[in-house]
Amino acid sequence: MSVLLAHHEVRACIVRLARGEDRRDGRVVSSSFWPDAIVDFGIFAGSFDDYLAWVVPGSPAVLVTQHLLGQTHIELDGNTALAETHVTAYHRVDIGTEERDTVLGGRYLDRLEERDGQWRIAERTMLYDWSRDEGVSVDWSQGLMGTPFSGDHFTGKATGDHSEIFFGTGPFAIQK
Template sequence: MSGLTEELAGLLDRERIRECVALLARGEDRRDAGLIRAAFWPEATVDYGLFQGDLDAYLDWVVPGSPAIPVTQHFLGQSVIKLLDGTALVETQVLSYHRIDTGEEERDAVIGGRYLDRAEKRDGGWRIARRTMLYDWQQDFGLSADWSKGVMGAPFSGDHYTGRAVGDHSTAFFGGRT
């Protein structure tokens, strides 16, 4: 393989890994077991500190998710990707927003951290074989805003503008596929 071809192959591999990580975050935000499963190899393991186990146990834990956390949103930052022979070590910065229903009120919290993923390439496709979450900080922002009223005093013209863990309008936007 020529130097340019190897370099282009590396760029494509890195982009496919980034897409895998992004689709996993999308699946977690929407509690979509299919999207989550597609990001991992079947024998994958995950360690979030709060949960540690295999993929099936993780899916049982994260889908449909806790009713006490009705909305999440993961913002992914830069990824450092070290390509090895058929594997990759990947660190991705993440900010995760969580709306937490305490039973008496809803609160907004954000966690800053990093995903450490060991990705493997098999039959031309990249998936995660092992994920570990590292937590760098957390902030409780207090009472949640009531989005049903609109934004900055202006009401929404429809009910599809606010995000939902299940039934998100963007799913219809993509035709039910991502």
């Protein structure tokens, strides 16, 4: 496999995982990790199976997440790749009395392996660089800046998000 193609496949795996986590889609998350992978987020560490049970369906108190990926530095050595990807993650959290928005920045350190022509994560560690509590969440039931939405599909959801309908199960669906 060419270096350019390997870089593309590594980055595609990392992007696919972020989407799977945001949509709480176990099939997509699973397609990004090897079954024997290990993960360490500081607040959770364990096997891939334990991680999958933790992230899907996810905490009911975390109503919405969005992971924005920045640059990825990739170093290849045969069928192993080391990657550092900057991430800014948004979380809407229900604390019982109100919903609050929190944003954090950090980096994923991933060791990926190519097996049978497919790149997946074998080990992931999360590094945290900053965190910020943005306060009480916006009430989307009122629309955007006082103008009502014309439908209920315009705001993001962890599951049942309109993007799942948009991509569907056809040729544009995320593949394993």
